[in-house]
Amino acid sequence: GQNIDQPTEMTATEGAIVQINCTYQTSGFNGLFWYQQHAGEAPTFLSYNVLDGLEEKGRFSSFLSRSKGYSYLLLKELQMKDSASYLCAAMDSNYQLIWGAGTKLIIKP
Amino acid sequence: ETGVTQTPRHLVMGMTNKKSLKCEQHLGHNAMYWYKQSAKKPLELMFVYSLEERVENNSVPSRFSPECPNSSHLFLHLHTLQPEDSALYLCASSQGTGPSYEQYFGPGTRLTVT
Numbered sequence: 001g002q003n004i005d006q007p008t009e010m011t012a013t014e015g016a017i018v019q020i021n022c023t024y025q026t027s028g029f030n031g032l033f034w035y036q037q038h039a040g041e042a043p044t045f046l047s048y049n050v051l052d053g054l055e056e057k058g059r060f061s062s063f064l065s066r067s068k069g070y071s072y073l074l075l076k077e078l079q080m081k082d083s084a085s086y087l088c089a090a091m092d093s094n095y096q097l098i099w100g101a102g103t104k105l106i107i108k109p
Numbered sequence: 110e111t112g113v114t115q116t117p118r119h120l121v122m123g124m125t126n127k128k129s130l131k132c133e134q135h136l137g138h139n140a141m142y143w144y145k146q147s148a149k150k151p152l153e154l155m156f157v158y159s160l161e162e163r164v165e166n167n168s169v170p171s172r173f174s175p176e177c178p179n180s181s182h183l184f185l186h187l188h189t190l191q192p193e194d195s196a197l198y199l200c201a202s203s204q205g206t207g208p209s210y211e212q213y214f215g216p217g218t219r220l221t222v223t
Contacts, residue, residue: 004151030208042111042199042214043152050208087152095206096165099151 002026004100006088011106012078020073020086020103028093032064032071035087037102043087046073075105083107112136113215115200121221122190130185130218132200138213140206141183143175146197146217158183159206190222 003025012018024032031050035043049055049064049071061074075082085102092098113134122128134141143155157165158177172194174186183200197219201212 008149033211042113042216044111044214045211048209048211089152091208094165095208096154096157097152097212099153101149101151 002092002098004088004090004098006100006103008101009104009106011108014078014080014107014109016078017074017076018078018105020075020105022071022073022088022100024069024071024088024090024098026090026092026098029066030091030093030095032062033089033091033097034062034071034073035089036084037087038084078107080107080109111213111215113200113202113213115215115218117218118216119219121223122187123223124190124192127186127188129187130198132183132215134181134202134213136202136213138202138204139180140203140210141177141180142201142203142212143183143185144199144201146199152199157206164206192222195220195222
């Protein structure tokens with residue numbers, strides 16, 4: 001079956017770095033997405049990886065290893081506004097997104 | 110503002126009621142989606158429309174009925190729902206349905222079935 005695993009909750013300190021991991025098993029693979037969702041709001045797109053390696057976008061970076069079925073989202077210089085849920089989603093061979101349940105990130109001062 | 114709007118934002122309905130959720134996208138996208146989001150569960154894809162044609166129906170109960178009259182509008186008609194259907198219903202759109210096309214989400218309709 002198809003499955004996405006990511007931690008349920010993580011806590012980090014303002015100004016620090018946090019890495020949110022995601023492992024996936026899908027029928028075929030057409031890329032890995034990360035979305036951010038603040039409480040009570042819509043998910044918003046953060047990144048897309050289809051090739052192995054690290055993609056950097058400001059304070060956020062996303063990494064993909066296709067051979068390991070693994071991705072992570074790296075958040076640097078954490079700010080209080082980064083408190084949110086982070087959703088990992090893999091696109092399968094039918095171009096459907098298979099979603100993880102999300103990682104709730106709590107930032108403490 | 111993501112360019113995708115949903116109404117109503119909150120809805121309480123009885124099990125015998127009929128109601129509709131509305132979604133509108135102002136992005137010129139060709140694909141639209143309905144998702145169900147329950148607490149601490151992954152997003153569940155319900156329906157996908159591409160160029161107004163339904164391309165995916167993930168075994169959704171018939172008490173949910175989608176309608177896509179044009180590429181900018183999407184409806185979800187609800188009837189004889191069950192309490193377990195209470196959830197956040199999210200609409201999304203994308204330029205296409207292939208790889209790399211990110212989806213833009215609306216704020217959702219919080220549905221409570223009593």
